[in-house]
Amino acid sequence: MENIAWSAFDVLLITATLSLAWASLTTEHLRRAVIFFMAFGLLLSLIWLRLQAPDVALAEAAIGAGLTGALLLAAVADHQKPINQKSVRQFSLTDVVANTFLNLLFVAFAIVFGTAYTFALNDVNDSRLTDIVFQHLPDTGVSNPVTGVLLDFRAYDTMLELAVLLAAALGVMAIGKPRRDFVKPGDMERGLSQWLIPTLIILSLYLLWAGASDPGGAFQAAALLAAAGVVMRLTGYVNGGLPQGIWLRILLVSGIGGFLLVSLIMMFAGRIYFDYPESWAGSLILLIESMATISIAATLVVAYLCGQPDYWFGGKQKENRDAD
Amino acid sequence: MNTFLSIALIVLVVSFILGLIRVFLGPSTEDRMMAIQLIGTTAVAMLILGSALLNMPSSIDVALVLAVLAAVAALALSRQQQTRTSQDD
Amino acid sequence: MINLIAVCLILIGLLFFIAGSIGLLRLPDIHSRLHALTKADNLGLGFLALGLILLSDDIFIAAKLLLAWLLVTASSATSAQLIAQRARRREKDAWKI
Numbered sequence: 388m389e390n391i392a393w394s395a396f397d398v399l400l401i402t403a404t405l406s407l408a409w410a411s412l413t414t415e416h417l418r419r420a421v422i423f424f425m426a427f428g429l430l431l432s433l434i435w436l437r438l439q440a441p442d443v444a445l446a447e448a449a450i451g452a453g454l455t456g457a458l459l460l461a462a463v464a465d466h467q468k469p470i471n472q473k474s475v476r477q478f479s480l481t482d483v484v485a486n487t488f489l490n491l492l493f494v495a496f497a498i499v500f501g502t503a504y505t506f507a508l509n510d511v512n513d514s515r516l517t518d519i520v521f522q523h524l525p526d527t528g529v530s531n532p533v534t535g536v537l538l539d540f541r542a543y544d545t546m547l548e549l550a551v552l553l554a555a556a557l558g559v560m561a562i563g564k565p566r567r568d569f570v571k572p573g574d575m576e577r578g579l580s581q582w583l584i585p586t587l588i589i590l591s592l593y594l595l596w597a598g599a600s601d602p603g604g605a606f607q608a609a610a611l612l613a614a615a616g617v618v619m620r621l622t623g624y625v626n627g628g629l630p631q632g633i634w635l636r637i638l639l640v641s642g643i644g645g646f647l648l649v650s651l652i653m654m655f656a657g658r659i660y661f662d663y664p665e666s667w668a669g670s671l672i673l674l675i676e677s678m679a680t681i682s683i684a685a686t687l688v689v690a691y692l693c694g695q696p697d698y699w700f701g702g703k704q705k706e707n708r709d710a711d
Numbered sequence: 712m713n714t715f716l717s718i719a720l721i722v723l724v725v726s727f728i729l730g731l732i733r734v735f736l737g738p739s740t741e742d743r744m745m746a747i748q749l750i751g752t753t754a755v756a757m758l759i760l761g762s763a764l765l766n767m768p769s770s771i772d773v774a775l776v777l778a779v780l781a782a783v784a785a786l787a788l789s790r791q792q793q794t795r796t797s798q799d800d
Numbered sequence: 801m802i803n804l805i806a807v808c809l810i811l812i813g814l815l816f817f818i819a820g821s822i823g824l825l826r827l828p829d830i831h832s833r834l835h836a837l838t839k840a841d842n843l844g845l846g847f848l849a850l851g852l853i854l855l856s857d858d859i860f861i862a863a864k865l866l867l868a869w870l871l872v873t874a875s876s877a878t879s880a881q882l883i884a885q886r887a888r889r890r891e892k893d894a895w896k897i
Contacts, residue, residue, distance in 0.1 A: 388713070388714040388717045388718065389713055389714070389717045389764065391717065391721070392717035392718070392720040392721050392724075392764075393717075393720075395720075395721050395724050396720060396724055396757070399724045399727060399728060403727075403728075403731055406731075406735075407731075407734075410735060418740060419740075419743070422734070422740070422743045422744075422747065422788070423734070425747060425784055426731070426734055426746075426747055426750060429747075429750065429751060429754055429777065432754075432773065432777070433754060433757070433758075436758070436761075436770060436773060441767070441769040441770070441772070441773060444773050445772060445773055445776055448773055448776045448777050448780060449776055449780060452751075452777075452780045452781070452783065452784045453780040453783040453784060453787075456784055456787055457783070457784075457787035460787050460788065460791075464791060572790070573885075575878065575881050575882060575885065576786070576790070576882075578878070579782065579786060579878045579882075582874060583779070583782055583783070583786075583875075583878075586779055586871065587779060587783075590775060590776065590779060594772070594776075597772075601768075601769060601772070602769040602772060603772070607776075611776065611779075614779075614780060614783050617783065617787070618783055618786060621786050621787060621790045622786070622790075712803060712807075712855070715807055715810075716810075719810055719814055719848075722814045722817070722818065723814070723817065725818070725821075726817045726818055726820075726821040726840075729821035729822065729824065729825055730821055730824065732825060733824050733825055733833075739830065739887075739890075740886075741830050741883050741886055741887045741890075742830060742833065744879070744883050744886075745824060745830075745833055745834060745837045745883055746824065748837060748841065748876060748879050748880075748883075749820065749821065749824055749837055749840060749841070752840065752841045752844070752845055752872055752876060753817065753821075755845060755868060755872055756813075756817065756844070756845055756848050759848070759849065759852055759865060759868060760848070760852070762861075763852055763855060763856065768858075768861055768864075771861065771864045771865065771868060772864075774868050775864065775867065775868050775871060778868055778871040778872040778875055779871055779875060781872075781875050781876070781879065782874070782875030782878055782879060785875070785878070785879035785882050785883065786878075786882060788886075789882040789883065789885065789886045791886075
């Protein structure tokens with residue numbers, strides 16, 4: 388009976404994911420596409436759980452619905468069709484050929500996806516690098532293998548990922564334009580923000596702390612913190628919780644700064660970059676993770692604000708704040 | 712007990728599919744928002760059932776995150792930005 | 801005995817879930833569908849979580865299940881309000897042309 392239940396669950400996951408993906412790509416209405424994409428993110432998180440990857444499931448749950456959804460909605464809002472314009476479509480042969488080709492491509496992809504999913508479900512005990520990781524895991528000071536790999540064995544990769552995030556944040560701040568105003572937030576939104584934002588912050592801190600031994604970690608915690616920033620922006624706090632000027636820059640660089648600090652300390656202590664001393668490994672990892680969390684969260688909120696928070700120009704855009 | 716929980720999981724899968732139909736059909740954005748709320752809650756239910764079936768307590772963490780983010784998604788969808796000429800869907 | 805109570809609670813929860821989903825599909829209007837949704841959300845998940853709390857053997861897991869139910873209740877209540885407000889706003893705007 389359990390197998391039937393899990394097979395039903397699997398069938399639901401595959402068909403629903405594929406149909407949501409197809410619908411979100413082929414629909415004409417952009418906001419509808421974003422809503423399909425949010426549901427798709429939810430299903431993707433369930434798929435990750437089914438493939439026994441709870442860390443990725445946590446990250447996908449936090450980012451898919453909350454962050455990416457909100458970001459895409461804000462982007463779509465600038466592209467609404469005017470109310471009087473009808474969309475006139477005249478089908479041509481090119482349209483038909485392109486449609487058929489794309490649909491066939493999608494069917495091919497669906498087959499590949501279904502096959503890969505089935506293999507992944509039945510192939511769980513294949514070891515590859517898993518044995519080596521578990522053999523050396525006690526040296527890292529943490530017991531969650533994902534955290535151990537990300538922040539000890541492959542710490543260099545994670546540091547460079549944070550550098551990429553910083554570059555992305557700089558790009559967004561350089562070319563982003565300020566957002567339009569939202570509909571004026573009412574009492575409902577203020578009430579929501581009063582319990583939602585602390586809950587998100589506490590959940591984020593919990594995931595950061597639990598990342599050492601249970602699924603969690605810096606990125607998941609950062610995604611929840613960024614969701615808190617998005618909620619702040621949506622409920623009337625125009626800066627999304629970000630500070631002004633120099634403090635924003637400090638927040639953005641603290642992720643890669645933490646990595647560099649620890650690696651330089653290790654270098655001066657006579658070791659190679661990320662060769663943590665064993666008794667200090669757990670604490671160093673927690674330190675790096677905390678700094679990475681606030682940095683990633685700040686980057687994501689900057690990306691959502693699509694540019695500078697209000698005070699960047701020394702209060703130049705204050706009149707927007709009054710309209711909220 | 713495991714058999715009963717498995718049957719419960721199948722019932723929740725059916726409920727999820729019904730909610731998905733509303734996501735695809737629902738003529739207005741509010742219908743889709745409601746359907747997203749329903750499938751979010753059904754996913755939370757499936758996750759906590761799954762954690763009892765598989766003895767995987769990390770599923771409940773994912774359920775917590777999903778629960779909170781359903782509120783964030785509803786907030787993002789309802790705070791539409793002010794465009795004078797906006798046409799729904 | 802506890803198993804029996806848990807099974808009953810979970811069955812009631814599933815009933816509310818199915819009722820809510822069918823209501824979301826079959827009822828004619830946004831506001832009536834909202835009624836169906838909130839029953840499924842609060843009561844369905846509540847009874848299900850209560851049944852699973854009785855079945856769980858670890859106090860921390862039970863506490864997390866309770867927290868999940870509380871969070872879902874709070875977020876679905878506010879979501880329902882936000883959806884209804886948005887629907888009202890749109891209905892008012894439709895008259896404004």
